[in-house]
Amino acid sequence: MVIIDSEGPFPDVAGILVARALWRYRSELAPAYLLAVLALGGAVLHLTHPQWWPWLLSVATVAAWALAMFGARVGLSLRIERFYAATVAMGGGGWLSAATALGVMFGPLPMLLAGGGFLLAVPWWTHRRRRTKVRVDRQIAAWPEIAQSVGLAGSRAQSAVVDVWGWRARFALARGQTIQDVMAKVPAIESALGTFRGAVRVFPTRDDKANRFELRVLDSDPHADAIPWPGPSVSSITEPISLGPFEDATGARVLLLRRHGLIGGVAGSGKSGGINVLMGNLSACRDVVIWAIDLKRGMELQPWASCIDRLATTPEQARAMLRDAIAVLEARADWLAANGRRVWEPTPELPALVIVVDEYAELADDAPDAAGDTDSIARRGRAVAVTLIAATQRPTQKAMGKGAVRSQMDVRVSFRVRERKDVDLILGQGMLSAGWHAQTLDAPGKFLLSAPEHDTPRRGRAYLLTDVTVAETAERHASVRPALDEVSRRALDEARMTPISEPSVLVTPSREDRTENALREALDGAPDEGLPIAHLLMITQLSRPTLYRRLSELVKAGRAVQVGRGRYKASDHVR
Template structure:
């Protein structure tokens, strides 16, 4: 037979192949049908579910008709779970959860009725014949289902795509469609790394037909070197500003929500016993990020906030009601940081005496968080401040004295001796102008690892690097309007704590221990808490203004807010002074939040 076929080919003829009707043809048809069913499995899913219900109903009615009650209970429980916690299985939208719950309850209810009564009872056959297409319509027109079909067809062509972009041999392991686009896990060929995939991002965007900036490449959760996760956005979830929903914490022991990631999950970061660095060029949304932090810190009843703003308070002044001390000049900043070092040492000594290792923040013993806007200007205009901040960065964690520094470009010169930047556990990078600035803010080697902060294309977008965030995922900070800032500061000012007794005593006793020259300089600052001596009226500074306002108050008293505005001091400072005057019999509280001088 083979020799005959070879002779026919030499003579230019094609040998005839006879297919046995009982052999390959039925197998080939079965393969074609199976492939078609698999390819269009999403479209025929509702019909397949209805057919499975009919088969199950016939079997259950014949063998276990009394199971109908259990089936109904399971259906109700399943529908309730899908409606309440369906987001945990990918049903992120409320309408999706409602649809899934409706289908589960309808299918379970019909199966329970058919199990008890039989498939041919009454209107049960008509119900499934009419209900199947009716309930299938939302499924057939649903955007995410259609997107899933498109993704599956795209990934079916991955061998050609991988060859075109230079990742030949990589393979698709899994894929998921979500609200904003889709993500897939890939296995790399031997010798390929995730850095190779990151370098191919522009080529991947071209091959997949997406818009520029739509593709992300991340390590997988198991951190395997021969795998990566591809994230593709169909729409930009951060295209518009996102209004701040309000504080996410009431204590610094809780993670703070800075804004949503691209998959709608919150960018939560823990600040307790960590220093933070915020970087980005002018107009990148850095100030907005500080507002989010301030809004959350002001809601924490175990945090005292000090701040330095060398723009004469232009950025942080709206938060003044919640700030205990606000330094607006280089001299104020040096004194503030010097006092923070004194508090640090006093707390460390107290912990050593009590045998404890860390300062646990409470309302009576709060953490001290120092927010510094434009740290580079501080280092340039007040050289002494860098040595104090360096000491806080190295020794402040255990005693809950922490720094949050914001700057446009944290160079070695701007960050002083370098210990400040190296001690920053939390890094937040808004848009930068130059690629090398990525490593300055986020750390050496982060640019090559895929942290491309120079590609962030809207104010408020940022990358977050922290112990719990070690992959480059884009997020966008919440937006706080001026009205929101004002209302939030006023709402939280009544709950602000005061410094603990250990810290207050250390500051009050510091002038004598530092010598007369330094003590005199400290007593002259407007942001220092000095104590009236022997009940005598102070002669200058905010205390003089406070006493004058109390003396001129009516019988109803002067509100605390007016006293704060008149003295330019924070709420804790005003209350601390009022309590001292009250103990000396010089001030009286006439009503809640109102004070006047004693008659």
């Protein structure tokens, strides 16, 4: 016979279960807990300090005003949330003041407490963030079962926080598990949590411990809509450029000084938008001269022509530009050595040179002999502040000119790719297996950024510049563009004066003569309103200072006239 002692452990077990339930459902029961505290507090204060009621009412009024005015600083981002918190503070404080002065059971006070408490509890129970917190608490409580089902048995949750877009939590891994194991399980985690595909992100923790990771779960996509460009984020190449916001609203900022960049992604993925963001920031820097190559006849970069010192739109122009870039590179290196310096520090008088190449694969196909020059620039350009930025759809070895250009790119930006293997082509070998899944980017402008200061996969979205914004920005920045430094200009002049050693049967005009003829022909054929500087720069391939000097000489000689701001044509008697 088994005798059960009624005074045994069962009451203790029941108490523990009740306590656990009260704790587990603390969010749902928070209004009841608040009412209990108010009733108990009112009873105690009425018996001990009934004269305190004016002070309590004053404190409640100040607290309600502070929550209404400054609630955003404590996480109440919406106005309705601040109004609700202020109402609860004023209602609870007012009732507590009355109970302190008159007693908890005086007249209508019990009914006011019960009825008012229920009415104010309804918004709390229906509030989205509170519901999310309840759901998150339950998912965190169920994590041991989830971890077992996805192959991360032994991992445990340490903390969880609900934010605007979803929630994030810190986890400790079991012995032998790494963050790479977690990244490989992301699809399984999404299934176990019941989220939409692509909602889960995995990051190292801030202390960078190998047995920790941070899990971020999105309830909605913060990058679902295009984000208008707020304007340039820098005024110098020495500052990190913001390409757009990450999902946590922090900026995707990257330094380009003494670093080469590679931008990749399929057609329609947002590369052109990323280049526009880059150009908008570079054109605002007064210590950068911009050269550009666009072999699609300038279709992409022509809107920025007024801010570009040289724009090459044909293979011949691209070859000449890259040869000149090598001359600049070598002249700067000689100048640094002669002056006992190791690196070229950009200033408005000694600007950096950034060469932007759109659709690099076209350059490799149409001007394969230029690949050696780009390779040399990539290998030797850092110290002398000559930077190469290349954009292409698939940076294969063939597309990059069979050189070492791709391996020299420190900054990698990957927009959406069609095939998984293209992730490693753009971001580097092994990046796909490390969790950089650019093939899952689902909207134009979304990108992954890999750079020395960005070594974890975080999704960003490039700012959107409309055609109107591009035109306004280019016009605004055109007047502040710097001229090439004296060291570089002298090197270019010497290179152009060097005679051609190859014998030729035909006598061809020099480059200077061809440029002069092109300028005069353009002015002769200009309409009555004249041709803009940007158009003349593209036709002549002269640098901006040289073009202005030649135009000034032609105006003084009576061969050209300025018919408006930045517009010239041949004088009437010449025509």
